[in-house]
Amino acid sequence: MNTGLLRVLIDPGRFFEDRMQDEPGLKMPALIVLIYAIISAVAAALMVNVIIDILPAEAQAFAVFGIAIAVVGALIMGFLTWIVVAAVLHIISMLFKGEGAFTRTLEFTGYAFLPQAIGGIIGAAFSYRIISGLTIPVVTDPEQIIMVTEALAEMIAADPLTQIASLVGILFVLWSANILIFGMKHARNLSTRDAVLTVGIPVALYIAYILITLLGLIP
Amino acid sequence: MKPFNLIIIALICIAAGLVAPATAGTADVVVTSSTIDPPVLMKGDVGTLTVEIMNNGAEPVAIRNARLYGSGVVALSDAYPSVGDIGAGTTKTFTFTIRADGGEGTFYPPFVLDFQNGGALRYPVPVQVEDTPLTASIVGKPDAFTEGRRGDVTIRVGNPRPNTASGVQVIPQGTGFSATPSSAFIGALTADAAGTAVFNLTPEDETDVTFRVLWRNGINTHAIDVTLPVTFGEDKRQADLFVTNVEVTPEAGGYRIVGDVMNAGLESARSVLIRPGAPATPTDPFRVYVVGTLDPDDAAPFEVTFRAERDATTIPVVVEYRDDDGNRYTGTTTVDLSGTVTVSAGESDEGIPIAGIAIAVLIAIGIIGAIYYSWRRK
Numbered sequence: 001m002n003t004g005l006l007r008v009l010i011d012p013g014r015f016f017e018d019r020m021q022d023e024p025g026l027k028m029p030a031l032i033v034l035i036y037a038i039i040s041a042v043a044a045a046l047m048v049n050v051i052i053d054i055l056p057a058e059a060q061a062f063a064v065f066g067i068a069i070a071v072v073g074a075l076i077m078g079f080l081t082w083i084v085v086a087a088v089l090h091i092i093s094m095l096f097k098g099e100g101a102f103t104r105t106l107e108f109t110g111y112a113f114l115p116q117a118i119g120g121i122i123g124a125a126f127s128y129r130i131i132s133g134l135t136i137p138v139v140t141d142p143e144q145i146i147m148v149t150e151a152l153a154e155m156i157a158a159d160p161l162t163q164i165a166s167l168v169g170i171l172f173v174l175w176s177a178n179i180l181i182f183g184m185k186h187a188r189n190l191s192t193r194d195a196v197l198t199v200g201i202p203v204a205l206y207i208a209y210i211l212i213t214l215l216g217l218i219p
Numbered sequence: 220m221k222p223f224n225l226i227i228i229a230l231i232c233i234a235a236g237l238v239a240p241a242t243a244g245t246a247d248v249v250v251t252s253s254t255i256d257p258p259v260l261m262k263g264d265v266g267t268l269t270v271e272i273m274n275n276g277a278e279p280v281a282i283r284n285a286r287l288y289g290s291g292v293v294a295l296s297d298a299y300p301s302v303g304d305i306g307a308g309t310t311k312t313f314t315f316t317i318r319a320d321g322g323e324g325t326f327y328p329p330f331v332l333d334f335q336n337g338g339a340l341r342y343p344v345p346v347q348v349e350d351t352p353l354t355a356s357i358v359g360k361p362d363a364f365t366e367g368r369r370g371d372v373t374i375r376v377g378n379p380r381p382n383t384a385s386g387v388q389v390i391p392q393g394t395g396f397s398a399t400p401s402s403a404f405i406g407a408l409t410a411d412a413a414g415t416a417v418f419n420l421t422p423e424d425e426t427d428v429t430f431r432v433l434w435r436n437g438i439n440t441h442a443i444d445v446t447l448p449v450t451f452g453e454d455k456r457q458a459d460l461f462v463t464n465v466e467v468t469p470e471a472g473g474y475r476i477v478g479d480v481m482n483a484g485l486e487s488a489r490s491v492l493i494r495p496g497a498p499a500t501p502t503d504p505f506r507v508y509v510v511g512t513l514d515p516d517d518a519a520p521f522e523v524t525f526r527a528e529r530d531a532t533t534i535p536v537v538v539e540y541r542d543d544d545g546n547r548y549t550g551t552t553t554v555d556l557s558g559t560v561t562v563s564a565g566e567s568d569e570g571i572p573i574a575g576i577a578i579a580v581l582i583a584i585g586i587i588g589a590i591y592y593s594w595r596r597k
Contacts, residue, residue: 009589010589010592010593011592011593012593013593115586122578122582126575129575148469151469151470154470160572160575161572161575164572164575164576164578164579165575167579168578168579168582168583171579171582171583171586172582172586174586174590175586175589175590178589178590178593179593182593
């Protein structure tokens with residue numbers, strides 16, 4: 001079955017096996033990360049827009065400026081995350097005597113962001129649903145702005161949809177991790193066991209952090 | 220003596236023997252007593268007059284008839300047209316139904332006996348007529364009536380008449396109220412005596428309550444009314460609740476109001492409840508705060524949680540309580556929200572998000588399927 005890029009989602013083993021026949025190319029992974037970053041930027045813009053809505057009319061003139069910062073920040077964070085994840089996995093794979101260029105690791109890690117892009121769309125939909133159900137007052141006092149922002153954060157955290165969205169996010173992380181296992185296996189010439197450990201350790205730590213946060217064990 | 224003279228003498232003796240006892244007996248018949256029931260009549264009353272006569276002579280006396288005459292008091296019953304003899308040393312009673320048709324005072328209708336020999340006995344019987352009725356007064360009532368609140372009303376009935384009034388009872392009449400008991404029986408009231416009746420009155424509207432006092436004078440029923448105007452007012456002793464020391468705290472999804480409720484009245488407030496009123500929407504955990512009983516001069520803390528619209532600047536805090544009779548009272552205190560702000564969730568966000576869970580399950584199935592497929596193809 002050859003369905004192009006989407007093959008990485010359901011048959012990453014064959015996909016990366018085929019990709020190993022070619023020279024490392026970062027255009028497609030960068031495009032995937034860009035899509036993921038844009039979706040993250042849209043979600044961030046949505047949140048900033050809500051916070052700006054709290055401000056009085058005269059202060060809302062800065063809304064565009066605030067949204068722009070959020071969008072640019074989300075785009076930068078998207079690419080930064082890509083590089084950091086690739087670097088972490090590359091370093092861990094060294095413990096298992098992995099062989100291969102960082103460019104290949106970066107390429108295959110980029111493909112693993114495809115489920116994150118899909119998850120980002122669904123997460124943004126959940127965020128919109130949560131935020132659209134809130135009634136946020138207009139405030140003028142800086143103390144009240146802090147008060148409302150804190151209340152807003154509490155409200156969003158307490159919303160059952162937030163918890164569902166977090167669990168859905170974990171599912172997409174697992175999907176990305178699955179792709180990364182195959183990616184690291186080929187990119188760093190690891191055994192399946194070593195690839196699972198290379199990806200599984202940081203992902204398990206990340207998921208544990210999310211679950212602990214979700215259960216309120218970390219304030 | 221010649222036989223003719225002897226016959227004449229004999230006839231005279233026979234005639235003398237026949238006439239002499241009758242002539243002597245009419246003076247021996249006397250009226251020994253007369254009684255009236257009731258002893259004192261009111262105007263228009265019907266009573267019974269009983270006259271007893273006695274023959275004190277040694278011979279029986281023949282009576283033709285017995286009658287009662289008079290104005291002011293008239294006999295309703297017929298005369299005794301043919302009485303007959305009254306034996307020596309015996310008594311005979313005559314009863315007449317009479318009615319007081321005149322005014323007040325003492326009347327003397329004559330009782331007349333006609334004897335067979337043409338003589339008659341005439342005896343004026345004193346009959347007293349006095350129109351003074353019983354008196355009724357309200358000797359106890361609540362300081363103020365309140366709609367639906369029970370209050371005790373005490374009626375005192377006095378008898379200024381010279382004779383006993385029987386079957387005295389008091390019946391509240393009118394609309395817009397309920398009374399317990401529905402009537403009170405006092406019974407017989409002797410001259411110058413008094414009796415009381417207590418009613419629990421629960422008014423539903425402002426109205427006049429008429430207490431009708433019924434009694435009997437003999438067989439005659441009489442009534443007097445005493446009216447109690449029921450107008451609603453503030454009970455000076457009732458519980459009076461105040462909300463003080465109010466502190467509004469914004470929190471996720473709404474507000475929390477913490478304060479004290481105090482009873483500044485003279486009676487206990489029971490089943491005290493505190494809740495946020497419209498347009499606020501009560502939310503968990505303190506949709507309503509139950510204080511319970513609050514005695515006079517006591518205070519109790521409370522807290523309520525609620526959600527309010529974005530533009531709400533004030534909300535009412537509703538205090539509900541009951542009195543000892545279970546009547547419900549409601550008071551409202553307005554609390555200012557303008558100094559506080561919060562974020563609240565919409566109405567549709569309450570409960571379990573079924574659609575979100577369904578989407579999550581579908582996504583989970585899809586991802587697990589994709590992962591499973593990827594390992595199967597390995």
